[in-house]
Amino acid sequence: MRVPFRHPARLLLATLLMAGCQSTGATAPVVSGTPTAAAIPAPAAAAAQQSVSFTEWLAALRAEALSQGIRPQTFDRAFQRVKLSDRVVELDSAQPEFTRQVWQYLDSAVNEKRVQDGRQKLQEHAALLSRITRRTGVPGEILVAFWGVESDFGKSTGNFSVIDALTTLAFEGRRAAYFRSELLAALRILESGDIAPERMSGSWAGAMGQTQFMPTVFLRNAVDEDGDGHRDIWGSMPDVLASTAKFVLANGWRPGESWGQEVRLPDGFPYDQAELSITKPLSEWRRLGVRPLDESELDGDGSAAILVLAGHRGPAFLVRDNFRAIMRYNPSTSYSLAVALLADRMTGKPGVRGSWPREEQALSRDERIDLQQRLGALGMEPGAADGIVGANTRNAVRRFQASIGEIPDGFATKGLLERLRQRS
């Protein structure tokens, strides 16, 4: 949803909102010299009209918050300086023209500097990490890897006011109901006194602190590890790492198990089986010829999936339950691979040894839509032509690849699109 007004109107809107709040018992705005509703100059009349619904919206939110046990003074202090953010709306509605290839993302998320910084953080917090690992079973390098990928070890935690960001998204974002419940959760955090509203900063989407917890995640998992009476995931490393461990454990981490490993697939491997949704016992993968890179026998039991993110010429990974636990933090295979590989690298394991097909350029959004439309026209069932390449589109690509005698690895390339265009 696009914003119907510009920034100055938004500031005015916030002012009007506070004026509106006074009648419902909220505190007056602290901004000095702000016009009251009656003093609005004529050109702003449209903005004044727009603001009515926001004023009402906020009054309803206040009533709901109070009914959930938020004290009026907590609510009013949180919304004292609230501003709707154009930038947040812009980021919420952004549809990137190009998505990065997985190796481009990994080059950035698991760069050499970050590996070195991670090793240093492992040493620096060794005692704390080993205490948390003893208690939760989540390895220290996994916790530090989340910290590194989420905020570059606290260097980029986001400078948005969480209340401003969530208010904007709850009022006019694409997923208003979701963000409204996150906003109410943020108010419960303020109510608990864990953090002052002016220190409650985060990403444009309201992910907070060193490991970027959404407010509902905070309420379920944040821990006061240093015992000062506050769950401070912004400034206290004991609180940050213990809270992250609790969340990772709640997401299904299995102590003592690995996330998985890079593997070698044999010639003739059934690439249509290389999907995260297809889980098989390790014995079955062994039978299909999946091997560790050193060509030894795949050991262990349990089940796993095979992940091939850049076609049959790129690396393959065998991913286990703990990889899925990582994905519950952020449901992206590239993200989870970054956390897993960063943790591996910090403990001295090698990074990816297979080579990525780096000459392959990412398809633009228009090209991805064209690909989906052409696959659809051929009856390959790629799902909606939305420019997002998911399992349906990969499976349609596989059907097309099989129909022209190529290895059905589901990897959508410029060359494949070209062959599709020649077909129709």
Ligand SMILES: [Ca+2]
């Ligand atoms: Ca604390």
